[in-house]
Amino acid sequence: MFLVRPDQHRERGELGFVARVDGRREGVVVFGQMKNVLNESVLVLNRLWQAVNICTVERAFGLLYMGHAEVVTESGGVFRTFDFNEWRDFTRQYDGDDVVHTVSFKIRIPRVILLLFFDRLPHKEVKFTRHNIFERDRNTCQYCGRRFDRRELNLDHVIPREQGGATTWENIVCACIQCNTRKANRTPQEAGMRLIRKPKRPKWRPFVNVTISAVAHESWKHFLDLAYWNVELGEDGS
16 A cells, blocks of 8 residues: 555665555655655645645555545646546656655655545634634724734623623623723723624634644645635634
């Protein structure tokens, strides 16, 4: 099975993988830089083309070889999919560095794969943290509507705790220092103020808990734009 079972080469002590491709036994010898390639990130889409996960190149090749996924590419706004053999043949003449070599062929590493038998979204709730409230409200005071640096924002109980207000998604909003001072321990109605939008629990989307950094590939952008709900929520509360 391609890139699934590690195999230790006794003579040279190199980490490799055993495969059977077109009936032939293939050994994939992994040297220093290639080890890093196998640990690079691949974007995973479900059967509805929604981004649901990130996996390693090694895992992606395993899914491709087993027929559980296909590679997705985009050129000029046109998307194509390839199964394992099609992708091997398609990238045979590719001369870039992001490839994996076997004894008899090389294959380019995929950047996006499409699961063929999975059409669900993971069920998960966004953590109720200070960081995530700022993200939900986009660093915007929910009374005056102006954006601020987070250091200039407070978290305000819409219905004050002194009046039985709970510390929940539906009762906490971002407020600038000026608006927070003006409102004091009153409801917006009592203070003659109005919320620009009703606070609510945000709906989780597949990538709100994944921090996209330098490992993100350009080919991910289209799918992340569709998967995000305009913000990126971290797991920490900072």
